Amino acid sequence: MGDEVKVFGHWRSxxxxSVEAVLKMKGVPYEYFEEDLSIKSPLLLKYNPIYKRVPVLVHNEKPIGESLVILQYIDETWKDNPILPQDPYEKAMCLFWAKFIHEKCMHALWNACWGLEDKEKAIEESLDHLKTLENELKDKRFFGGDKIGFVDIVANFIGFWLRALQEVVGLELLTQEKFPNLFKWSDEFVNCDIIKENLPPRDKLTGYYQAHLASSSASK
Ligand SMILES: N[C@@H](CCC(=O)N[C@@H](CS)C(=O)NCC(=O)O)C(=O)O
Structure with missing residues (x-):
């Protein structure tokens, strides 16, 4: 019997x-279920009762939540085109940077763009974190070296979403002048075929952000 793979996601997530990109890189066919995050489906609540969030991967009826966990599972289950190194230390370092991107960078960048908490402090933190990534990337083409790896995939928000979002909210966080390595990386990243064909339409995304900005300004 073949593998049955389902992904529960949301178009702008x-x-x-990131989960879909890696399945595509590895040539794993899957069925996609678009979730309405305002009315979560009974299936999403069944498969991810703890976090109730997308993405969820369901492999032969076994559900897995949390994208970092899912990406590792995919890499260990389907061995073609590995995204994590074999060496335990190198692998640990990839997981370290992935956690840094999710927990530190994305949190600060999101707060800076939407001004949810202390906006000025979030902008300062965002610039610090981007500097850290700039220094980690150095002159490598990708975080994974010559080819896209785990950290690149996890940094997809910085590669694509951030540039659209900062334009809408009028911030200059990731710019060529401030972070030339990271800026070049983001251009290369979004232009890789599998990544490119797996991104949300930019107009739709900026349209959503513009509407969100207008409604949050109106309610202030
Ligand atoms: N740490 C989670 C974050 C997932 C996440 O924040 N998903 C959002 C969509 S981008 C979601 O499901 N939001 C609905 C909610 O939190 O109720 C992961 O890496 O999978």
Whole structure:
């Protein structure tokens, strides 16, 4: 019997898109279920009762939540085109940077763009974190070296979503002048075929952000 693979996602979720990108890189066919995050489906609640979030991967009826866990599972289950190194230390370092991107960078960048908490502090933190990534990337083409790896996939928000979002909210966080390595990386990243064909339409995304910005300004 073949593998049955399902992905529950949402069109503008970078986490969900990262899972889809890796399945595509590995040539794993899957069925996609678009979730309405305002009315979560009974299936999503069944498969991810703890976090109730997308993405969820369901492999032969076994559900897995949290994109970092899912990406590792995919890499260990389907061995073609590995995204994590074999060496335990190198692998640990990839997981370290992935956690840094999810927990530190994305949190600060999101707060800076939407001004949810202390906006000025979030902008300062975002610039610090981007500097850290700039120094980690150095002159490598990708975080994974010559080819896209785990950290690149996890950093997809910085590669694509951030540039659209900062334009809508009028911030200059990731710019060529401030972070030339990271800026070049983001251009290369979004232009890789599998990544490119797996991104949300930019107009739709900026349209959503513009509407969200207008409604949050109106309610202030
Ligand atoms: N740490 C999670 C984050 C997932 C996440 O935040 N998903 C969002 C969509 S981008 C979601 O499901 N939001 C609905 C909610 O939190 O109720 C991961 O890496 O999978």
């Amino acid at each position: 970078p986490f969900g898109r």
